[in-house]
Amino acid sequence: MDAIRVSKVERVACTKSGATSVGTVHLTAHHLIFRYDGGKEKEMWVPYPLVSLVNRLPQTLQGDSPLTFHTRTFETFTLTFGKDSEASDVFESVKELTVATSVTQLYAFFYTPNPPFPNKDGWILYSPREEFGRMGVGSRSKAWRFTDINKDYSFCPTYPARLVVPTKISDATLQYASKYRSKCRIPILSYLHWANYGSITRSSQPMVGITQNRSIQDEKLIEAIFQSHWSPETRTSNAPVYGATCTNLIIDARPTTNAVANTAKGAGTENMDNYKEGKKAYLGIDNIHIMRDSLAKIVEALREADTLSVSVNSDGSEGTVAVLDRQALRRSGWLRHISAILEGTLLITRNIHVNSSHVLIHCSDGWDRTAQLSSLSQLCLDPFYRTIKGFQILVEKDWLSFGHRFLDRCGHLSSEKFFVSPSENAGSNSGADAAQAFLASVQHRFASQHHIKETSPVFHQFLESVRQIQRQYPERFEFNERFLKQLYFHLYSCQFGTFMFNCERERRVGEGGGPAPWEQTVSVWDFFNSPSEMEQNLNPLYNSSLDDPTSRAPKADMGVLFPNPKDVRFWNELYGRTDEEMNGRTATSPSPVGGTELVGPMEGSLDDPAMQSFGTPSLTSSLSSPSRSPALRPSSVKPTSSRSASPAAPPRDLSASMPEVARPSPARQDSFSPFASTSSAFSLRTANPSSPSSSSQSSPIWARNKPPDFTGVKSVWGKLSSNASAAFSVVQDAYAGVAKDLRNTGGVEDDTPEKTAELRGRDTLSAWGEDRSSGTSKVNSSLSGLTIGNPWATTSSHPPTLLEENPWGPSSISSQTYAHSSDSSPPLDSSLPLDPTVATPISVSRRNTPSSTTLLAGEQPHPQSSRSPASQPSAKVPATPPTKSTDDIDPLGVGLL
Template identity: 40%
Template sequence: MVEDVTLARRGEQVVGTLHLTPHHIIFSAIPPQPDNVHAQGTPIRPKEIWITYPIIAFCTFRPTPAVSRQPSSIRLRCRDFNFVCFYFSNESKARDVYESIKSWTCKIGRVDRLYAFTFQPPPPEQKFNGWELYDAGKELARQGVDRDGHGWRISQMNSDYGFSPTYPALFAVPTSISDNTLNYAGRYRSRVRIPVLTYLHPVNNCSITRSSQPLVGFRGNRSIQDEKLLAAIFGTTRSERPLANVTPPNLEHETSTSTQNELSGSQSWPDVTNAEELEAELVSSFDEETQGRPHIYGAQQHNLIVDARPTVNALAMQAVGLGSENMDNYRFATKVYLGIDNIHVMRDSLNKVIETLKDSDLTPLGPNRDQLAKSGWLKHIAGILDGAGLIARQVGLQHSHVLIHCSDGWDRTSQLSALSQLCLDPYYRTLEGFMVLVEKDWLSFGHMFRHRAGHLNSDKWFQIENERIGGDAGRSFGESGGAGKAIENAFLSAKGFFNRDNASRDSLGDSDGELRDYDSDSPNAKKPSPTPRTVVTEKEITKPKETSPVFHQFLDATYQLLYQYPFRFEFNERFLRRLLYHLYSCQYGTFLFNSEKERMEIKAKERTRSVWDYFLARRELFTNPKYDPEIDDNKRGKERLIFPRVDEVRWWSEAFGRSDAEMNGGRMSSNLQPKSRETSETEHTPVLTGLESANHAIGSGVPAARSPSPPKKTTEVTSGISSLSLSSNKDNNGDRESMSQMEVELQ
């Protein structure tokens, strides 16, 4: 505990006490009282700010300069976009606090030492068990799987996670496809993430399936089992189901060595463990001469294979045995490239947003909206929404099947799959339905929350200014490194890859992988281990290059839909904001792991609480009063389907701890009314960057989703200084609102 610490936030300062516990930083201060308030003998209770260590995104310690009388300070940037600065009169105490914060943040080393494993819920939450909210079998049954004539069955071949460690224990596949066929098909998809069902439309029985990228390579490898599986999926709505029992085109006369090896089960596929990282490296040096080609737009009227990546990224991956489907072998579908960038581009985009907000602890001035526009964040959100809208139209209006994949099928794929289902199914727009959607398409299908959210933090996010020790003193608050350094690292990684045995993912040397646990045991291994290692290791650290705001983008895109259709969602904006906070708080076990298998191995359901307990116990706080549950497809405004209007994408200002006027130029939420059905369907901004079928392959690798027009630059400086708001010490269970949320409540 350190006395006489000054907290600075939004240009305001208050003096109080700083208390460090094993899981939280707690700042306590007596709030200033108005002059006209007279003491009534009742002691004034202090107000508190609680900051959980995993939510710290960047920490800078600045010792007292030798030639200055400025006090020592510690500046924190939090992942919920709160920025605070602590000033100390004693430099030695400031250094002790900095080292303690760094130690409790970075030296934890294991997931089961996070706060979720010691958190005791308050009484309102104890009567709930959010872990029981989602049951894969029940949700598939709700969609109509296993009913007679629907053409789908539930496979239990992954019940021990031995087939695909990152996939759920139960998944649905066509009834005409045997588990033996799935075993062979798994060899053709990265990480054995084969095409399986995630959504079956209750009206037309069309499906959304998801997978990882195929292992095509520059030799054009193919798999008869993968082609039969996709043909069966796309043929489930046909009563005769002819595609499920025929050999795909040209395979009867295929005599190449690669095909014969494949049929015999001896094909050696590359050991692929780091597709997103590899994609970034290859694209950085790939000749993007296709950028000058005209964009190809338009919705299709047939079954689609949706590759979420830019065209050039998918083509570059073929050089190392990966890539995208050769549509000569999938004549029953058309392929589109959506041009959604990878995790590294998204992380850099968010960092640019943070650069405009990083001085929020020292100044009350609003962000530079020109710099916000240059970050590209809204362009990325618009592109994701447009891709989801395309999928929803294809399934809901064109009565077609859609397969979605990106590289590994757990980042961009999860975004598109979940958002398109939000557009298609009103159930997922209810409070419980949205929880089921997150459980299914994010937690069960293996999004890497532990890596993307950086729960175990990194020493690289801590620095000491004005000293030779502790890192680069020239880095500004919140910076993650210059562009030149990033390019240098990319070329070094690529050089290491191409100078070694390309069949092994260990050949990437020092490059940061998506999930290093999946590497083969031998550096010269030619094929992946049949049971990749996913057990949480004894000592772990976060690699900054593995982090990315993928789930944040999904919540942001959901906010856009909620804003555009305020009567179609049972939950409110605050629900999304609190969910974003608890993604990083590590108070609950829901978002701590990379797969269903990891949660089972560490017994998360027995040892931690579900984040859904928090929301269910406070349901009234997260319910949208405007929600209209009635569905009437014949009445405008009450349609079953909704579609995003990408030209109306806006800043989710509340999530960034800012006012609507500061980030959106003064437009208030209540001013925008939902557009008519005709308007929403005609003002669609296509996102396709390329179309490919058996007969043609045209398009550009440049993302075509255009960003909404940046708001006009305001010439007025926001008047008034936001008052510093601190939370009340409600209880001792550690359940504290983020500072931005508390400010809204107290106001």
């Protein structure tokens, strides 16, 4: 190998976990091997793809040259060489062998097990016909069928060759529907529940765009999925089937802001006015970039702890010192992300098993968050997937077959960016050489940056979520914790060909007519199914009798698990730390930081915050629809959460650092609150008829029953921060009180936070010259075109008071004008010239509006204004002398700044 400058270096000091030993470094084509002198310890073999970062440090005062290696298994070791030339040769050799230009250069294409594995069926372990046949496709249910529309991967390159779709949907309909989904990833079956025919289907986002495109074929496809309780033979029956139309869900795993951003790019989310068979919910799970940054913060905290530990041991102190910053681990948000994934898993599991309904899952392209939610839900629903063989089939089906991008997300080809060394020309006097070296490094950095941005610990998060469920139910899994840890290791080792490609087509089809990769590499399941590995991965606590669906024991659950999303802890074994070091001594689980954004379920565009971000015709029709009950419109529309910010923005949850006494109540209401009163299965509340309705019922579920904080030594900075937070809370409460007094009209106190004019939709703003008391355009020529509703007027017919509403607020409908005619609408014409800096607001038609005031999205209707305008007495302004003009207080009508 030309890349290996030196194959063997003796008398090298290796420092790992605070201990230093002397040995020999061997460099092979695919491994870095360190052999300890005297054979005191086992050899250390490090596959090159496992190397995540190499730092070449400057020479020490003794003339030694150290190299620090960081691995993807969260291990750190330092090799110290006696000569700088040896360190340079090893550094350059490892870089050349780690940074690959093609996947065929990786170890899997050269690995041959010795002795051979007894089982060699790993590549054919998963058979779509056998697995879906086990679920009941074609036997228990005739509502689903196999299709070969993608047998040559021309229909969808990232989907498997064998798909399962509704029987009454033809292949021609699928061809048209594929144009409406990103990457042609249409909704297809992933799981059919063994108890009630409930299904899990998965897809990518719809190509809605700003123009609100729709596809009749896609709507019919989803309608057939949600009605798959009917078999084709009994389809003529119109009798209602439990679960067929009530609680079917479309799960959008993204935050609402991400859905809005994708709408601007031509994609987006479903308009539920076109999908009447179900409702939609947002889970608020962040994208791959947020997850990558979150794990990077954990890695940084671990590396700082290792550096501090080495310095402590070098001082001669003995004993274990907890140097890992647990607060830094919590600030990474990793547990919050895990909790959000488990929250969505719980919602899907309940809707399938308890509600006997269907769930369609998608995120953006349907191969990251969608795979996490789909596989975890099936793990909870079906005990078969909690066995060793069943778990392997689950990974093959929902991750490998459905096209998770393992090559891109794991970063198997690595990058020179991960090899850091001091400037080679630091002592050179040649400015031209230094400039040339700098230019080359910049060019290479820009060329390799795109590849690095695609990496993300998506499958890592899945394994850690499985570990959370396994820890909560230790007797329900056939495999133990070691099995998951070994699977994580071989995810990055590139010893097997299982996790080295982005889709099934890349594994099954060879390039240029050559042999396919699955024929040239060994499957990782052959390794796990070998007798030696099988024996070590068995869980001694496993009790299969607990999964008996016919059991009538007091705690029997029919084999379906409902994990607790708040019981999450760091997987300390994976990170090579103790549980006390990462999670603390207390038995309580750390509460996730920031909370999860769970919005929904919602039936139409009126309830959908992603749809309200654009002025769509469906929003206007929903506002004027008399069939839509006002009870379905509250706070699920616009939650206030730290997760609703843009992915690049820092977290704004200031209340997380406040003491419990001074912490303000969360502004966001429970998005499930409209459904709690109707005993809907969507509500995650625990019923307590003895407790009256209180603030605990209106607060989000993740904000209640918080476990106590960790016990530990408080620093002076925490005390100062608490005092400052308490002072900030007092000022904030005072400001809120003043603002509420200024907003209230008629002396009626309203706890609902008023939105400023900039946050309102244009359809709710008053038109130029529109009278707020009558809703008509009153243009008086004697007043030189000045009207009461004109916010720019210098004079008015009556002096405004503090009790008068904001001129930019929602206009109320006069009882005189609209009492006898429901078809009347305020005209838009006005003699006042238009302001060139302000766009003319568009008035919304108020036909068939059940309320006398146009409701903003997310606002509760006032109890006194819910009557019809004809039956409501005209409100009198109290005869109080005006204290100050609103023009002096708020001349622009944008609210207090």
